[in-house]
Amino acid sequence: MIIQLIFTFLKIGMFSIGGGYAIIPLIQEQVVTQQGWIGEKVFTDIITISQMTPGPLAVNTSTFVGIQIAGIPGAIAATCSCVISGVLISILLYEFFKKYKSSQYIFRILNGLKASSLGLIMAAGLTILLLTFFGASDYHDVNLWNVDLVAVALFCASLFCMRKWKTGPVCTMLVCGVVGLFAYSIF
């Protein structure tokens, strides 16, 4: 069983380029449709929980499925095989770019990747922003009247603090969490 887990999550890790929500269908196909390890309902729950708990979605899903199938050893096996190929490939790429940085071709490619990956970060940022302000992850579903004013206020306040006073991310997050607890309990 554990060997099956390792193989499946090696496959998921290998082919999940782009990260985040783009890889949900891939995981679903492997874990729900092909292996039948968990049902459709449980899978949707996992996605919700992954959004609520820290850590990358792929890691969270593999841990969850691993536990369901084979306990803690299963969780560790599934998680490690899910991340190993990405880790190896990114180290190889990093070494490659470092070695050939003096070549202007490689330098240009790296610059292009840098610029477009910033674009991808922007897209991810806007998705999170929409989710926070409107509770919608897609711009089609945005309803301007449904704006969450508490979230907008928290967003502006923490952006201001981080740019003006350079407050630390974890500290700012904890404060936002506490404010959120009170603000959402009142309103």
Added chain:
Amino acid sequence: MKKPRLYLWLCGVNLLISAFTFGGGYVVVPMIKKYYVTQKHLFTEPELMEMAAIAQSSPGAIAINLSILAGKRAAGTMGVLISGVCSLIPPIIILSFVSQWYAAFSANPYLAAVLKGMQACVAAMMADLILNMYQAILKEKSALLCFLAPAAFIACFFLNINVILILLASSLMCLLTLFWKLRFGKEEPAA
């Protein structure tokens, strides 16, 4: 920093970052910037951008890829091992607990309130990072690079084009303009 202290710091910082990456792998970029670049000066912001680009172009979880690259840059192979293990520990532990009581967990309104507050902060962190990084790209004064970032954003967000295609197309575009410059341009290519 002395080696053992550096290792210990790496261990702690990765546990911390990993325990607070709500809302997707990209959140580690501002975190790593804060701890590795701003606080400890282990590497520079352009280097972080390079690592982020590589982490994104590789398969797997971007957060993990970026953590191990930062660990490698800061402390070599040991850094890779420490960062890898320490960034996996928090999600494994948390998920082990959550998977036992996940029904109660997902229905708790107080927890949801805390998480919503934290999510607003995550969005602000991303906005802060994007502002900083776009300013850095603007400083390079390359029309192509200034164009590529918003273009990739539109392609990804509005057109839903596959990430691999976007990354491939942008590197191809950079190569082509370089060929063009070498072939026809009088000025030295900026390399």
